[in-house]
Amino acid sequence: MKRTSIVQAIHVETVIISSILQIGDSEQISARTRALAVQRQHELFFGAEGERIFPVFTKPIPRWSSPPPVASRQTLHQSPVISVRSIRVLGVSSSAVVHVGSTSTAEAEARIKHIRQLADPAPGSQTRGRGS
Amino acid sequence: MNYTVINRDVHVGDIRVTAVASAALFLIGDVDAVNLSSAFDTPPEALIIGPFVPLVPVRGE
Numbered sequence: 001m002k003r004t005s006i007v008q009a010i011h012v013e014t015v016i017i018s019s020i021l022q023i024g025d026s027e028q029i030s031a032r033t034r035a036l037a038v039q040r041q042h043e044l045f046f047g048a049e050g051e052r053i054f055p056v057f058t059k060p061i062p063r064w065s066s067p068p069p070v071a072s073r074q075t076l077h078q079s080p081v082i083s084v085r086s087i088r089v090l091g092v093s094s095s096a097v098v099h100v101g102s103t104s105t106a107e108a109e110a111r112i113k114h115i116r117q118l119a120d121p122a123p124g125s126q127t128r129g130r131g132s
Numbered sequence: 133m134n135y136t137v138i139n140r141d142v143h144v145g146d147i148r149v150t151a152v153a154s155a156a157l158f159l160i161g162d163v164d165a166v167n168l169s170s171a172f173d174t175p176p177e178a179l180i181i182g183p184f185v186p187l188v189p190v191r192g193e
Contacts, residue, residue, distance in 0.1 A: 002162040003139065019152075031155070038187070046186040056173035066165060075137045084144040084160055089152060094170075096152040102162040108155035113173040115187065117180045 002102035003077055009086040012098060019092040022099045029106040031095035040117045056113050 002025070015021050018033045034057050038049070052058070092098050095108040152158045155170040 005161045007160060025161070033155070040184060042184065044184050049187040054173070056171050059171070061169045061171060063169075064167065070135045071133050073135045073137075075139065077139045079139065079141040082142045082144075082160060085146055087147045087149070087160075089149045089158070091151040091153070093151065093153045094155065096154065096156045097158065098152055099157065099159045099161060101160070103159070104163070105165045105167070106157055106159070106163055107167040108157065108169075110155040110170040110172075112154065112171070113178070115178045115180065117184060119184070120182045 001077065001080075003079075004081050005101050006081055006083040007087060007100050008084070010089075010100065011087070012089045013091060015092045015098075017093050018095045020097045020099070021092060022097065022103075023101065025101040026099070026103045027105075029097055029099065029103055029108070031097060031108040033095040033110040033112070035094065035110075035112045036115075037112065038115045038117065041119045054113050057111050061109065 010023075012021055017035065018031050020029060020031055022029065036049070036054070036057075087100075089098055094112065095110045097106060097108060099106070149158060154172065155168045157166060157168060
C-alpha cells in the first residue's frame with residue numbers, strides 16, 4: 001500500500017518540453033526529450049540540420065539494473081499521509097516530472113546538445129552588427 | 133536480510149523550487165523504482181566561429 005499525499009496549495013508557473021505535472025496516483029511515468037539547441041549570432045534558420053548525426057542522440061546510456069530483491073522487506077506506514085502546506089515551482093522542463101501522489105515506476109531521459117555559432121570577428125569578414 | 137521501514141508522520145511546510153529540469157523528478161508520495169538519465173553535450177567544437185553554414189549539408193543540395 002502507498003501513502004496518501006495531501007498538498008494544500010500548489011502553484012506551477014511553466015511546464016514545457018515533454019514535462020509532466022501529475023496530480024493523483026499513477027502507475028508508470030515515462031518522458032523523453034531530444035533537443036538540438038543552436039544559438040546563432042544572427043537570425044538564421046536552415047531547417048533540418050541532421051540531428052541524427054550527433055552521437056549524443058544515439059549513444060546508449062548505461063542503465064542501472066534494479067538490485068536483487070531483498071529477501072524480507074517490511075514497510076509499515078505508521079502515518080498513512082504525507083502532507084505539504086504549499087508548493088511553488090517556477091519551471092519544469094525537458095522531461096522533468098512534478099508528481100503529487102504515488103507511482104510505481106518513473107523513468108525519464110533527456111538528451112540535449114548545445115551549439116553556439118558566432119560571426120568571425122576578423123577584419124574584412126562579412127559581419128553584420130554595429131556600424132553596418 | 134531483514135529490512136524494515138517505518139514511515140512516521142511527514143508534515144512539510146512550504147516548498148519553493150526554482151526549476152525541475154532535464155529528466156529530474158520532484159515527487160510528493162511513494163515510488164517503487166526510479167530510472168532517470170540525462171546527457172548534455174557541449175564540447176569545444178560546439179562553439180563555431182566563422183561563416184554561418186548549416187551544421188551538415190542539407191540532403192539534395
